[in-house]
Amino acid sequence: MTDVAINRVGKSFGPVRALQGVDLSMRSGEFVAVLGPSGCGKTTLLRCVAGFEQIDEGRIALGGRLVALPGVHVPPHRRHVAVVPQEGALFPHLDVAGNVAYGLRRGRKDRAARVEQCLQLVGLGGYGARMPHELSGGQRQRVAVARALAPRPPLVLLDEPFSALDASLRSELRRDVRRALREDGATAILVTHDQGEALSMADRVAVMNGGRIRQVGTPAEIYRQPADAWVAGFVGEAVLVPLDGATAGTRRDSPLGPLVLRQDDRPWTGPMAAVVRPEQVLLAHKRTPQAGRGEPAVVTRVDYHGHDTLVAFRLSDGTEAMSRMVDGPLVDYRPGDRVFALVDGEVTAVPAS
Secondary structure, eight states: OEEEEEEEEEEEETTEEEEEEEEEEEETTOEEEEEOOTTSSHHHHHHHHHTSSOOSEEEEEETTEEEEETTEEOOGGGTTEEEEOTTOOOOTTSOHHHHHHTTSOTTOTTHHHHHHHHHHHTTOTTOTTOOGGGSOHHHHHHHHHHHHHTTOOSEEEEESTTTTSOHHHHHHHHHHHHHHHHHHTOEEEEEESOHHHHHHHOSEEEEEETTEEEEEEOHHHHHHSOSSHHHHHHSSOOEEEEESSOOTTOEEOOTTSOEEEOOOOSOOOSOEEEEEOGGGEEEESSOOSTTTTOEEEEEEEEEEOSSEEEEEEEETTSOEEEEEEEOSTTOOOOTTOEEEEEEOSEEEEEEOO
């Protein structure tokens, strides 16, 4: 069943086209992340779905019910949509239980049980009597999610709710919120600029730029088979190697050595480029059986991240590239080191522009 249907939606603010022909559909219980840079239109799209903005073109249907098209606008309180804002926005005069129960009907018999159930879902069982000022930032965000889930809305909208948290807390809260949404069977849209957040949480990712959706797919599809060079560069790190007259499934020579192009059903029209991910690039200090065909290069930068290391290098023709490797005793590179680089595995070809 299609729970959300967004068809050819357009929205302008004066001369600025914030949304241009946006199409997106979601199944019941699905979690979709709308990923894009600042100013791409993702928050405007969320506000249009919530009913906070009126659309200029297209139509939006929720649960098979038309809620927006030019001249028709169902107000937010009649869309049965819950919104989790960036900083929780709890009522300071209500305790945690009161905040979670705010959207529940007063006469509901299982009101207290539902409140505790939602608090359990977000890992705050037993916190009902606490006041918002007694909670950490992460706990306040958990309460905001519990409040959104309490009335069992058909759709939950999350507006970058983890952006103000520190890295370790953000990672933990992502997992717990995703689990809570899944256990409650909620349909959800997350808008974010964080690639890791989108790829780790969502069933599907919609990548936006310039008011348009550039690609929709599973996290693996978005990363491994980007629709174009812009998506490849925005979602993760990538080295784009120009291809002249190549066809899918062929082996091509490149500054990084031989490249094997992945079989792809997409038509090849115009200039193409191969997407090489840093984790596909092998480095060695000297030629070995594994790196025997390696291309000579010079290390220009080493970024240590703890769990892995990103080594940037320059090939003999001036091409800049990167290698990402899991940290270990063999990862010992410094700027100025002479190395040999080799691409391991198939690469994806995308339109170069």
